[in-house]
Amino acid sequence: MATTMPLPIADTEAAAHDRTALTKDAFKHAFLDNLFYVQGKFPALATQNDYYQALAYAVRDRLLQRWISTAAAYTKQGSRTVAYLSAEFLMGPHLGNNLINLGIHDEVRQAITELGLDFDALLQQEEEPGLGNGGLGRLAACFIDSLATLEIPALGYGIRYEFGIFHQEIVDGWQMERTDKWLKFGNPWEIVRPEWAVEVKLGGHTEQYKDEHDRLRVRWVPHKTVVGVPYDTPILGYRVNTANTLRLWKSEAPESFDFSVFNRGDYYGAVNQKVASENLSKVLYPNDEQIQGKALRLEQQYFFVSCSLQDMLRILRVQKLPLEKFHEKFAVQLNDTHPAIAVAELMRLLIDDYLLPWHEAWAITTKTFAYTNHTLLPEALERWQLDLFAKVLPRHLEIIFEINARFLDEVRIRFFGDESKVSSLSLIDESGPRYVRMAHLACVGSHAINGVAALHSELLKQDLLRDFYELWPDRFQNKTNGVTPRRWMVLSNPRLTKLVSSAIGPGWIKDLDQLRKLEPLTDDAVFRQKWAEVKFANKCEFAEFAKGRTGITLDPHSIFDVQVKRIHEYKRQHLTILHVMALYHRLKANPNLSIQPRTFIFGGKAAPAYHIAKLIIKLINSVGEVVNRDPAIRDQLKVVYLPNFNVSNGHKVYPAADLSEQVSTAGKEASGTGNMKFQMNGALTIGTMDGANVEIREQVGAENFFLFGLKADEIGALRERGYRPMSFYGSNPELREVIDLIRNGFFSRGDIDLFKPLIDGLMHHDPYFVFADFQSYADCQQSVSNVYADKEAWTRMSILNSARSGLFSSDRTIREYSRDIWQASPVPIRLLTQEEVKVGFMQ
Ligand code: NBG
Numbered sequence: 001m002a003t004t005m006p007l008p009i010a011d012t013e014a015a016a017h018d019r020t021a022l023t024k025d026a027f028k029h030a031f032l033d034n035l036f037y038v039q040g041k042f043p044a045l046a047t048q049n050d051y052y053q054a055l056a057y058a059v060r061d062r063l064l065q066r067w068i069s070t071a072a073a074y075t076k077q078g079s080r081t082v083a084y085l086s087a088e089f090l091m092g093p094h095l096g097n098n099l100i101n102l103g104i105h106d107e108v109r110q111a112i113t114e115l116g117l118d119f120d121a122l123l124q125q126e127e128e129p130g131l132g133n134g135g136l137g138r139l140a141a142c143f144i145d146s147l148a149t150l151e152i153p154a155l156g157y158g159i160r161y162e163f164g165i166f167h168q169e170i171v172d173g174w175q176m177e178r179t180d181k182w183l184k185f186g187n188p189w190e191i192v193r194p195e196w197a198v199e200v201k202l203g204g205h206t207e208q209y210k211d212e213h214d215r216l217r218v219r220w221v222p223h224k225t226v227v228g229v230p231y232d233t234p235i236l237g238y239r240v241n242t243a244n245t246l247r248l249w250k251s252e253a254p255e256s257f258d259f260s261v262f263n264r265g266d267y268y269g270a271v272n273q274k275v276a277s278e279n280l281s282k283v284l285y286p287n288d289e290q291i292q293g294k295a296l297r298l299e300q301q302y303f304f305v306s307c308s309l310q311d312m313l314r315i316l317r318v319q320k321l322p323l324e325k326f327h328e329k330f331a332v333q334l335n336d337t338h339p340a341i342a343v344a345e346l347m348r349l350l351i352d353d354y355l356l357p358w359h360e361a362w363a364i365t366t367k368t369f370a371y372t373n374h375t376l377l378p379e380a381l382e383r384w385q386l387d388l389f390a391k392v393l394p395r396h397l398e399i400i401f402e403i404n405a406r407f408l409d410e411v412r413i414r415f416f417g418d419e420s421k422v423s424s425l426s427l428i429d430e431s432g433p434r435y436v437r438m439a440h441l442a443c444v445g446s447h448a449i450n451g452v453a454a455l456h457s458e459l460l461k462q463d464l465l466r467d468f469y470e471l472w473p474d475r476f477q478n479k480t481n482g483v484t485p486r487r488w489m490v491l492s493n494p495r496l497t498k499l500v501s502s503a504i505g506p507g508w509i510k511d512l513d514q515l516r517k518l519e520p521l522t523d524d525a526v527f528r529q530k531w532a533e534v535k536f537a538n539k540c541e542f543a544e545f546a547k548g549r550t551g552i553t554l555d556p557h558s559i560f561d562v563q564v565k566r567i568h569e570y571k572r573q574h575l576t577i578l579h580v581m582a583l584y585h586r587l588k589a590n591p592n593l594s595i596q597p598r599t600f601i602f603g604g605k606a607a608p609a610y611h612i613a614k615l616i617i618k619l620i621n622s623v624g625e626v627v628n629r630d631p632a633i634r635d636q637l638k639v640v641y642l643p644n645f646n647v648s649n650g651h652k653v654y655p656a657a658d659l660s661e662q663v664s665t666a667g668k669e670a671s672g673t674g675n676m677k678f679q680m681n682g683a684l685t686i687g688t689m690d691g692a693n694v695e696i697r698e699q700v701g702a703e704n705f706f707l708f709g710l711k712a713d714e715i716g717a718l719r720e721r722g723y724r725p726m727s728f729y730g731s732n733p734e735l736r737e738v739i740d741l742i743r744n745g746f747f748s749r750g751d752i753d754l755f756k757p758l759i760d761g762l763m764h765h766d767p768y769f770v771f772a773d774f775q776s777y778a779d780c781q782q783s784v785s786n787v788y789a790d791k792e793a794w795t796r797m798s799i800l801n802s803a804r805s806g807l808f809s810s811d812r813t814i815r816e817y818s819r820d821i822w823q824a825s826p827v828p829i830r831l832l833t834q835e836e837v838k839v840g841f842m843q
Contacts, residue, residue, distance in 0.1 A: 092647025
């Protein structure tokens with residue numbers, strides 16, 4: 001393939017000085033250099049992965065130039081910096097995105113093609129860093145993209161899991177989990193910084209002592225110490241010189257510890273300790289909105305939080321800023337409660353290590369932190385059993401008790417005589433076995449508390465955090481989520497990007513509101529035609545991809561009806577599959593019936609221990625098996641389960657969707673962000689009044705949104721009245737038919753037990769009101785089909801959906817956080833020349 005590839009010739013004068021030039025030729029040169037001098041390969045022996053690495057390093061050099069310029073400017077100016085603490089960063093592949101942001105995507109594609117290589121195949125070589133479960137981790141990734149694009153100084157802090165979210169395979173319709181070995185071939189995007197490693201204590205006990213000034217102090221005598229080593233990834237903004245840092249911590253054993261055990265002759269003991277230390281950052285917990293309460297998870301959380309706060313203190317020292325300015329230097333955002341232990345850790349560092357008085361430390365702490373809540377599901381609220389907590393973090397428990405004592409004094413003054421307020425607000429849940437409530441710790445330690453969509457923020461104030469809202473109404477805010485249009489439009493939908501930019505110019509990429517300029521074009525038949533062609537081409541491309549992954553042939557003329565997200569009962573994938581069964585049943589009952597052909601595309605992972613979710617996957621696949629093969633259906637229905645839904649697969653799915661399924665039980669989905677990705681790419685939404693659907697509908701107009709189902713307050717009222725799903729089953733013939741088909745083993749080769757747990761749950765409890773919303777959903781799907789039959793009308797609505805998606809750019813979200821919570825502003829970066837950098841070093 002690559003026999004014609006030129007060998008790197010002796011460096012020319014220009015190339016020697018221009019290692020990071022953005023021209024095609026400079027890039028080719030750099031690519032070949034890397035193949036030789038980084039990979040140590042020549043074309044005859046090079047693998048696709050060698051070529052990918054050579055390409056990645058060439059891009060990385062260009063990032064590093066910007067990164068160094070950025071770091072130099074921040075260091076010099078002591079800029080106010082956002083620290084985004086998140087246990088998850090679901091970054092997705094870096095290469096394509098960096099090329100887009102550098103503005104050299106097309107040139108590099110050409111350079112690689114001219115070298116006789118397949119550019120797309122090289123892009124596909126990248127193992128995506130799947131260091132997150134779903135929306136929460138992907139939100140963090142969109143946020144750091146927007147922070148860099150908006151030129152706001154920021155650090156993302158998290159954990160460098162050796163194994164990210166598991167790889168999902170579908171075997172005989174069941175989910176199987178495989179470990180995600182994303183680091184197998186190395187990671188060209190990170191740079192390890194062992195010189196900035198920090199120590200983290202765990203376990204043990206505390207002791208009181210008197211210091212040299214006769215003051216009472218507390219010393220933490222840990223059971224063990226681990227070392228956190230930072231791995232930095234540059235995060236480049238779109239067409240700016242700002243390259244911020246994603247700093248992920250890997251746990252290692254301290255050198256000294258090894259030796260002490262070794263000297264006692266216990267070699268294996270020493271090795272075991274080493275293994276135990278490395279376990280801390282070994283694996284991402286694959287739970288999405290469920291908690292398990294495992295000690296290792298608490299250790300992970302504390303580990304990355306402590307590393308990150310110690311790192312901030314180091315930066316403060318390097319920039320010669322006094323401790324009292326910590327909160328002026330850093331705005332620290334807690335992404336959910338996973339990093340909430342930061343409140344106690346910063347207090348510990350300030351009091352025990354830096355000897356600040358409590359009230360000063362507390363003032364700094366509360367001015368530093370802000371907390372984002374991401375869920376209303378009670379089972380997702382993190383709490384730690386007191387005994388477990390005491391074992392892992394004995395000093396922090398003391399500090400939490402002290403915070404709580406002072407806080408509850410305040411509560412008692414405010415709500416005089418009302419002890420129920422005391423127990424409901426307390427940081428310690430004492431209703432049964434005692435727990436530390438992490439959300440309460442986060443609220444008490446933060447100056448701002450926000451939800452992630454308008455409805456969610458309202459429900460926080462009314463329900464979940466009502467008492468806190470009563471206490472501190474001014475702390476509560478809403479920050480509706482957003483997603484980055486760079487990855488979710490420009491990178492993943494090049495056809496649409498080209499069409500949109502040719503119509504309204506490229507300004508929309510950094511200012512998504514400009515998409516509004518597309519609105520008048522809905523009246524332009526030629527534009528509509530082009531728009532429809534783009535969607536069709538994307539659908540064809542997806543059909544080919546899906547065929548490769550599943551063996552199923554999709555008809556690109558059918559409606560691509562897509563539901564991709566984590567599998568969870570509240571998200572109600574089972575509602576969607578019940579509707580598929582209903583359509584199937586209609587076609588079987590009436591062989592002459594013709595319907596609007598549909599392809600139902602599902603994708604998503606279930607938490608490995610979440611049995612009902614796994615059973616829902618099995619049900620979807622079982623229905624697919626029957627429906628896809630039944631000749632009586634005449635290919636009017638297809639069901640596809642796309643395995644291993646992740647960021648890379650998302651790139652292919654969103655641009656190909658006609659219909660976006662956002663059917664969660666109202667009041668349960670905090671925001672959703674997939675809903676926004678679909679909308680931007682011109683899909684219409686069928687959805688409930690939940691999360692950001694509410695605002696999507698408000699933006700696109702009720703006439704361009706397929707709404708169904710009970711509202712959050714109606715759900716509440718029905719629950720109050722006493723919800724009996726069985727009565728819906730009894731009174732709805734179509735629902736009864738499909739439930740009976742499942743019960744009779746029609747979709748399970750006669751096995752009547754297989755889906756019993758799922759069906760019994762629906763019949764007798766149905767906690768997510770699937771039966772209650774079934775008819776409304778089926779009716780709404782009928783109007784979807786009716787509208788789709790009118791191609792022109794559908795295309796108009798599709799354009800309007802995209803045109804009115806500006807609000808859902810994460811740039812808007814980040815601007816709001818910066819203005820209302822962080823008080824952070826842009827620091828534009830001038831690119832230093834290599835000469836300047838070197839001169840700077842010499843001085
Ligand atoms: C998820 C919510 C989503 C929301 C994302 C990002 C958790 C705990 N929450 O609705 O379920 O879009 O967070 O805010 O993962």
